[in-house]
Amino acid sequence: MSSTEETGPAHVLELRLGPVAHGGHMVARHEGRVVFVRHGIPGELVRAELTDGGDDAKFWRADVVEVLEPSPHRRDHPWDRADSLAAHARGGLPVGGAEFGHIALPEQRRLKEAVIREQLSRLAGVGQSGTELGGTELGATGHGAGLDVEVEPVPLAAGSHDDAGGLAWRTRCSFAVTPDGRLAMHAHRSETLIPVEDMPLATREINDLRLWDLDLRGVERLEVAAPASGSAPHVLFGLADGVAPSKLAGALEGLDPAVSVSAVGPTAGKTPITIRGRGSVSEHVLGHHYTVTGDGFWQIHRRAPETLVTAAMEALDGVLAPGAQVADLYAGAGLFTAPLAAAVGPGGYVLSVEGAPGTSRDARRTFKRQPEVAVVQGKVERVLRRQSDQGSFDAVVLDPPRAGAGRDVVRQLIDMAPRAVAYVACDPASFARDLGWFRQAGWRLESFRAFDLYPMTHHVETVGLLLPPPKGW
Structure with a gap:
């Protein structure tokens, strides 16, 4: 099934590519060893050049340099510098950041769906026999038993269907x-x-x-x-x-x-x-204005801010009300803080927490005339520790970096028991790990959406609504 040949100092393996793995790789095996291969498609027979790994390594990494049996989903890469086949033909390496560019867009999304299902099943137990989402039994999806995930395309303009072929976003x-x-x-x-x-x-x-x-x-x-x-x-x-x-x-x-x-x-x-x-x-999202400095964080897809705000606010629709107490954790420049403040009104309270000093300064500048908003710069777990003596929240928006919220933050939220948590995630593995801890405490994943806000890459953004167990659980 596989063979090894020398081409100068590099090793080239002939591999049949297996399923997609988290991180943008396809999984292959060579003499019993796992090889994570970039720039391929499941089912292809390829030659792949090793980029990482030695005799003692648990697994190897490789780039596809030649396709012997292409997938019907393979297409010409739209960016020469990111095209592995072209780069290796020149004797160089491709740039990172467009590792799915050789795959037709619908198949890119199907691969992301498969990764999300696998992570939710393996790390959180969602979709396994007997588990439920929003009270509905989960069944087979065509890729094995699990959550029926759809990665939704996001056009470049509201009211349009044009996604520019996954470019210009x-x-x-x-x-x-x-x-x-x-x-x-x-x-x-x-x-x-x-x-x-x-x-x-x-x-x-x-x-x-x-x-x-x-x-x-x-x-x-x-x-x-x-x-x-x-x-x-x-x-x-x-x-x-x-x-x-x-x-x-x-x-x-x-x-x-x-x-x-x-x-x-x-x-x-x-x-x-x-x-x-x-x-x-200056950024403008659904009627809200934000100021973001040069080193401040902001969502990178041109439609990401309104897409994620809409999804999170819709998820929390039954919880948010005038006078409510809410928190925006890992708030960045306050993308979610603004619509939360509008929902709870002057009689409510929004705690907006961000660790990066520069981005937190952006948020303070934006909300300096809104007394219902408290912008706090610091580690989320430390701020929550101080907040625990002041009561809980009606709702929380949780939008952590790629590493996820982590065990300490999840435990504190479980102890505080807000009525709902809208978890916005840019990494399905971190989200599934954190969700697993919530589920161990009796919480459930009530709703879930995924958006293709990073076309041409393996990245995907998700929004999940987490609800606590009933009292006395």
């Missing part, structure tokens, strides 16, 4: 810079820098800046934001050690004067300093 991008000042990205799990001259996943507003034409000597990284609301883009330069902001003249000459610019680095300081313009961008 990123309103925020992070880039590296080569030692000679060229815009670049990293290869997956590598320090190798690959110069880039386009970013097909990014919006037209970002590509029109032509950042790859800039003289970026003295810059180590670059972050760009182009708000979906249409306000002016912002560029943040991460400066190398010993480089002062005054040395950015060459880069600034190539940027549209309307673009605001800030810088951060060992010389400039940990807090970004504004070089030109406001040093921030």
